[in-house]
Amino acid sequence: MYSIGKSVLGRDILAVDIGESRCRGLVVGGVHGTEYLTILAALKFAGEYADEPRSLSLTIVPCLNPDGTEIALTRKIYWQANQNGVDINHNFDADWENVKRRERELGISSPSPSRYGGERPESEPETRALVRLCRNVRFERVLALHSQGREIYWDFGKSTPFCCLALAEKMAEVSGYKVAEPEPIATGGGFKDWFIERFHRCGFTVEMGLGKNPLPLSDFEAEYPRVKNLLNIFAGLC
Numbered sequence: 001m002y003s004i005g006k007s008v009l010g011r012d013i014l015a016v017d018i019g020e021s022r023c024r025g026l027v028v029g030g031v032h033g034t035e036y037l038t039i040l041a042a043l044k045f046a047g048e049y050a051d052e053p054r055s056l057s058l059t060i061v062p063c064l065n066p067d068g069t070e071i072a073l074t075r076k077i078y079w080q081a082n083q084n085g086v087d088i089n090h091n092f093d094a095d096w097e098n099v100k101r102r103e104r105e106l107g108i109s110s111p112s113p114s115r116y117g118g119e120r121p122e123s124e125p126e127t128r129a130l131v132r133l134c135r136n137v138r139f140e141r142v143l144a145l146h147s148q149g150r151e152i153y154w155d156f157g158k159s160t161p162f163c164c165l166a167l168a169e170k171m172a173e174v175s176g177y178k179v180a181e182p183e184p185i186a187t188g189g190g191f192k193d194w195f196i197e198r199f200h201r202c203g204f205t206v207e208m209g210l211g212k213n214p215l216p217l218s219d220f221e222a223e224y225p226r227v228k229n230l231l232n233i234f235a236g237l238c
């Protein structure tokens with residue numbers, strides 16, 4: 001494991017590289033505070049993926065938001081943001097006007113447990129760490145694990161390559177998750193949005209599990225096989 005940067009409180013944001021192929025995918029978990037099942041899924045998959053030779057290498061960042069995860073876990077409150085009260089998945093530089101318009105509609109104008117995008121794109125160290133990683137490494141495709149809803153988001157307007165829908169459909173088939181309909185207005189600021197727009201390659205948001213956040217730890221064992229199948233498709237072919 002190595003560090004791709006530090007959180008607001010100075011915690012290392014860790015990553016692990018698996019495989020030797022130059023063709024590489026990225027899986028990110030723990031973006032939102034209450035979504036810690038995604039951290040477990042990313043870690044478990046990292047262990048299993050390492051056991052077999054593959055045509056696609058993977059970089060796995062199990063927890064992008066360690067500070068927010070700690071807040072959600074220890075204070076047992078609904079906290080999705082980072083330590084600064086900025087929602088990392090609204091802080092990427094993609095359709096920023098839409099991010100701010102959506103905040104106005106929701107009455108959010110300052111740091112908040114969720115959905116506040118920050119004063120400017122990439123204002124947060126966690127966002128910058130992931131952006132830097134994607135600029136330094138040529139990822140063939142990326143996938144961010146969130147929860148919940150058992151859905152797969154794949155679309156970000158005109159920049160989205162045509163083949164991404166087919167991959168989303170395959171991932172849906174093996175997991176029982178649904179391919180989510182594109183949302184023309186409610187998007188922007190997310191990691192997948194930024195990645196698709198910046199690189200014109202596939203980026204996915206996968207909503208793990210079904211219920212109300214935070215999903216209980218007891219949901220993990222039953223839900224993980226779905227996520228594993230899906231990640232195996234994501235990582236299946238270069």
Ligand SMILES: [Zn+2]
Pocket residue numbers: 031032035089145146147
């Ligand atoms: Zn999330």
